[in-house]
Structure formats: structure tokens, C-alpha cells
Amino acid sequence: MKVRLEDIPPEGLEVEFSDHRARPRDLGEVVTEITSVPWARLRLEKQGEQVLARGEYRAGVRLVCSRCLQPGQAELSGALELIFSPPQTPAAEEVRLGGEEMDLVFFEGDELDLAQALRDEIGLNLPMAPLCRAECAGLCPVCGRDLNQGRCDCRRDQVDPRWAKLAKLEIKK
Numbered sequence: 105m106k107v108r109l110e111d112i113p114p115e116g117l118e119v120e121f122s123d124h125r126a127r128p129r130d131l132g133e134v135v136t137e138i139t140s141v142p143w144a145r146l147r148l149e150k151q152g153e154q155v156l157a158r159g160e161y162r163a164g165v166r167l168v169c170s171r172c173l174q175p176g177q178a179e180l181s182g183a184l185e186l187i188f189s190p191p192q193t194p195a196a197e198e199v200r201l202g203g204e205e206m207d208l209v210f211f212e213g214d215e216l217d218l219a220q221a222l223r224d225e226i227g228l229n230l231p232m233a234p235l236c237r238a239e240c241a242g243l244c245p246v247c248g249r250d251l252n253q254g255r256c257d258c259r260r261d262q263v264d265p266r267w268a269k270l271a272k273l274e275i276k277k
């Protein structure tokens with residue numbers, strides 16, 4: 105989804121789109137599948153050389169659980185506030201230094217790539233340590249078994265005798 109600057113009238117432009125071309129990797133390295141196509145509705149308003157984009161977005165993805173490495177589901181949605189700006193303008197610098205809530209997106213030429221901006225935004229909003237479910241038991245650190253599928257016989261407090269001495273050391277701060 106791209107919008108040309110000249111197509112945004114002074115009173116602003118309402119756009120709604122679904123990004124059917126997005127591939128999992130476009131959204132993030134941990135994403136294995138797109139379950140709900142990225143969607144956004146935005147109101148675009150020109151402000152000098154910049155364009156303000158405000159609205160909302162939704163997407164659903166499957167990603168790798170950080171504990172058990174099985175796929176987990178994540179639903180993303182929320183408000184979207186972007187400022188499209190030509191690079192290196194005083195106004196862009198102001199936004200960056202002002203620490204505003206809105207995310208700065210640089211563009212060159214005469215069109216805005218809304219689909220790409222949405223992909224980047226989704227990537228930023230993915231959970232840092234995704235879980236397949238809140239109570240995921242993870243993998244056994246000894247045998248690697250998925251503990252969600254049952255317990256193993258490993259004693260996880262077991263320490264290799266060669267490391268026993270180290271285990272007794274206390275860390276003093």
C-alpha cells in the first residue's frame with residue numbers, strides 16, 4: 105500500500121488496507137506464520153514536509169516460544185501514530201529530540217510506503233520473549249524434553265561433581 109503525496113488533499117485522507125503481500129520474515133525473525141493479515145486504518149494529514157498518520161492496526165502471527173521452542177500465537181492490535189518525514193529536516197530532528205510518542209518514519213521521493221511502515225511497526229511490537237502460553241513449562245535443561253508434554257526423570261538440582269565446589273561459592277556483591 106503506497107500513497108502519493110499529491111493524492112493527500114489539504115483536508116486529509118482516510119485510508120484502510122490489508123497487507124496481503126507481507127511474508128512472516130517481513131514482520132520479524134521469530135515469526136513463522138501470519139494467521140491474520142496485517143490491517144490498518146489511518147488518517148493522513150500533511151504538515152509542512154511531513155505527513156502525520158494516525159489510526160489503528162491489527163495482525164495475528166505465530167511465533168517461536170522462547171521457552172519450549174514450539175509455535176505460539178500472538179494477536180497484535182492498537183493505536184498507530186506515525187510521522188512520515190523526509191530525512192534530515194529540522195522538523196524530523198525536533199521530533200526525534202522531543203521524545204514524542206509518535207514514531208518517525210523516513211521517506212524519500214513522493215510517496216509513502218504504508219505497508220512497509222506497518223510491517224516495521226508490527227516488528228517493534230512483537231513480544232521480546234514470546235510464550236506459547238503464560239504457564240509454559242519450557243524444556244528440561246538436562247535432557248531437553250518438552251516439559252509441557254510430561255515430566256522427565258532428570259534431577260534438575262543435580263550438579264556435576266566437578267562443579268560442586270563452584271556451586272558452593274557464594275556471589276558477594
Ligand SMILES: [Zn+2]
Binds near residue numbers: 172174236240242
Ligand atoms: Zn512454550
Ligand SMILES: [Zn+2]
Binds near residue numbers: 244249256
Ligand atoms: Zn530431563
